[in-house]
Amino acid sequence: MGKSKTIIAGNWKMHLTMDQSEVLATRVQELTAKYVKDVEVVICPSYIALARVSEAAPKLSLGVQDVFYADEGAYTGEVAAAQAKEFAQFAIVGHSERRHIFNESSEDVARKAAACIRNEMTPIVCVGETEVERDHGETRQVLNDQIAASLTMLTAGEVRDIVIAYEPVWAIGTGKNARPEDVTAAVATIRAAITEMFGAKTAAVCRILYGGSVKADTAASYLKLEGVNGLLVGGASLNDHEFSTIVEWGSTT
Numbered sequence: 498m499g500k501s502k503t504i505i506a507g508n509w510k511m512h513l514t515m516d517q518s519e520v521l522a523t524r525v526q527e528l529t530a531k532y533v534k535d536v537e538v539v540i541c542p543s544y545i546a547l548a549r550v551s552e553a554a555p556k557l558s559l560g561v562q563d564v565f566y567a568d569e570g571a572y573t574g575e576v577a578a579a580q581a582k583e584f585a586q587f588a589i590v591g592h593s594e595r596r597h598i599f600n601e602s603s604e605d606v607a608r609k610a611a612a613c614i615r616n617e618m619t620p621i622v623c624v625g626e627t628e629v630e631r632d633h634g635e636t637r638q639v640l641n642d643q644i645a646a647s648l649t650m651l652t653a654g655e656v657r658d659i660v661i662a663y664e665p666v667w668a669i670g671t672g673k674n675a676r677p678e679d680v681t682a683a684v685a686t687i688r689a690a691i692t693e694m695f696g697a698k699t700a701a702v703c704r705i706l707y708g709g710s711v712k713a714d715t716a717a718s719y720l721k722l723e724g725v726n727g728l729l730v731g732g733a734s735l736n737d738h739e740f741s742t743i744v745e746w747g748s749t750t
């Protein structure tokens with residue numbers, strides 16, 4: 498298997514009107530056009546803007562920020578992977594904001610990841626320790642537990658094609674940068690946990706992203722790390738130039 502494309506994913510969270518979403522998607526498509534042969538550019542707008550963004554930027558990959566784990570039914574307010582797949586190829590599951598604000602457990606995340614696979618979407622499964630856990634030296638344990646519980650419904654063949662995002666909770670939206678050596682160690686822990694569950698071949702090809710306050714001027718320091726296959730970008734993905742510069746780094750690093 499050849500080297501997989503670097504993934505640069507932008508999580509727009511609960512930002513932008515429909516018009517603003519369309520304008521930003523159009524700009525990102527223009528500015529990143531020359532890099533998409535080397536970089537998989539994934540933008541994750543809010544659900545309500547998904548159809549507009551898909552029409553405005555057909556050359557970009559689209560992701561959603563969450564999916565529900567059932568394919569249909571009486572689940573007021575939820576959106577199924579079976580519905581989202583019409584527009585999106587990727588789905589973020591288990592983002593720390595989902596885990597911490599909405600009390601999602603790794604069991605929920607496991608069911609959501611399975612729903613993505615069942616509907617031929619690629620889950621971006623997020624894991625990461627809180628500041629307290631880090632300060633107590635629990636990062637490895639937390640990552641092991643989250644990986645074990647979040648991937649439990651998948652087979653080795655399915656895990657080969659998923660994406661994991663290592664996002665230390667204390668670095669998300671805070672401007673605090675994780676040290677590259679800590680990211681290398683965390684990514685190695687994640688691959689070791691996957692090796693334990695699914696074997697070394699699966700762990701070697703499964704793509705792992707870093708996320709947490711990534712900006713254009715820090716992107717390269719993470720992209721060049723051993724075992725890091727791309728970035729999940731929040732705040733900086735809302736600025737067309739900033740995000741495109743990160744994509745450019747993805748094509749050269």
Ligand code: PGA
Pocket residue numbers: 508664668669670671672708709710711729730731732733
């Ligand atoms: P941030 O968000 O880049 O704004 O820290 C990252 C994320 O939440 O995925």
